[in-house]
Amino acid sequence: MKNRLLLILFGILISATHAQTKADYKPYTIANTYEKLKKYHPDITPITPLVSDKICYNEDLTYKKTSTSKLKLDVYAPKTKNKKQTYPAVLLIHGGGWLVGSKENERVLAQHLALNGYVGIPVAYRLGFEATYPAGVNDLKDAIVWVKKHAKKYHINPDKIAVLGASAGAQLATLLGVTPALPIYNVHKKTSNQVQAIVNVDGVVSFIHPEASAESKPGKKSMAGIWLNGEINENFKAWKEASPLEYVDSNTPPTLFINSSQPRFHAGRDDMLKILDSHNIYNETHTLEGSPHSFWLMHPWFESTLNFTVNFLNKVFKN
Numbered sequence: 001m002k003n004r005l006l007l008i009l010f011g012i013l014i015s016a017t018h019a020q021t022k023a024d025y026k027p028y029t030i031a032n033t034y035e036k037l038k039k040y041h042p043d044i045t046p047i048t049p050l051v052s053d054k055i056c057y058n059e060d061l062t063y064k065k066t067s068t069s070k071l072k073l074d075v076y077a078p079k080t081k082n083k084k085q086t087y088p089a090v091l092l093i094h095g096g097g098w099l100v101g102s103k104e105n106e107r108v109l110a111q112h113l114a115l116n117g118y119v120g121i122p123v124a125y126r127l128g129f130e131a132t133y134p135a136g137v138n139d140l141k142d143a144i145v146w147v148k149k150h151a152k153k154y155h156i157n158p159d160k161i162a163v164l165g166a167s168a169g170a171q172l173a174t175l176l177g178v179t180p181a182l183p184i185y186n187v188h189k190k191t192s193n194q195v196q197a198i199v200n201v202d203g204v205v206s207f208i209h210p211e212a213s214a215e216s217k218p219g220k221k222s223m224a225g226i227w228l229n230g231e232i233n234e235n236f237k238a239w240k241e242a243s244p245l246e247y248v249d250s251n252t253p254p255t256l257f258i259n260s261s262q263p264r265f266h267a268g269r270d271d272m273l274k275i276l277d278s279h280n281i282y283n284e285t286h287t288l289e290g291s292p293h294s295f296w297l298m299h300p301w302f303e304s305t306l307n308f309t310v311n312f313l314n315k316v317f318k319n
Helices: 002-017 030-037 103-115 135-149 168-178 223-227 236-241 269-278 301-318
Strands: 055-065 070-078 087-093 119-123 156-166 197-201 255-259 283-287
Touching: 055 103, 055 135, 070 103, 070 135, 087 103, 087 135, 087 168, 087 301, 103 119, 103 156, 103 301, 119 135, 135 156, 135 168, 156 168, 156 301, 168 197, 197 301, 255 269, 255 301, 269 283, 283 301
Parallel strands: 087 119, 087 156, 156 197, 197 255, 255 283
Antiparallel strands: 055 070, 070 119
16 A cells, blocks of 8 residues: 555656646747857858838837736837828747747747738747647637738738738737637628738648647656647547647638658648639748748848848739
């Protein structure tokens, strides 16, 4: 009996030892990404903020208050003297495995989008250690509504809004784009969270696809498993529910995929493309050969990411 109790206590101790917190994960920043990638790509340089008198800078605006935080976004708009001038908007969603990262990672791209005739809006959302799924999804849907309600102030055309996400943010952006009225997420009676374009930068569109990889290690939960309240064998319902591929249909907006050369970040993409093609929905796919994940935070890949995005958005919104 004594030995059995010792074994139980030992098991509890081991479980506690492997319980993950935010402190177990290195911050996902541009600087840290550069330090990680330069060992393998010595010619890269990190992206830096764009300072331009052609852009209006509005940073750290609170769009939502929760019991644990004030959620903020930035608005970078083309500077104009025409009070009636409006521009398409792009909501930018950062990556970090649903557990780390910040909207600051997306500021540089948003600023360059503003220089190209778009209102770039990097947005924060509750990460997994603050609030698990579906909190972050609902935050981002509320952000879309906030953008539409404040469209006039920031010269936004509320009928031309795109969502752009990178890595985990790409999964979220795609999920937002394919679930505008799904009742399991926040739905506002007066203002729709529907968007008109999706830009997926190296993010999976299915957690349950055969190509998907949870990347869990012995004794530890995967990042997706923490965010989704359990591993796939523990909470399959959530893994399926949070997979954008489950909702792709004739109502899905035009979609752009910009991918690294690492296939595991493309899970479900090709099946989504087949559905889009079957409904004659405009789509593009670009793969940056030899590029690592997080390529969009580094030169020379940043330029390609920006150009692919602007060209796609111009086709959808301006041509």
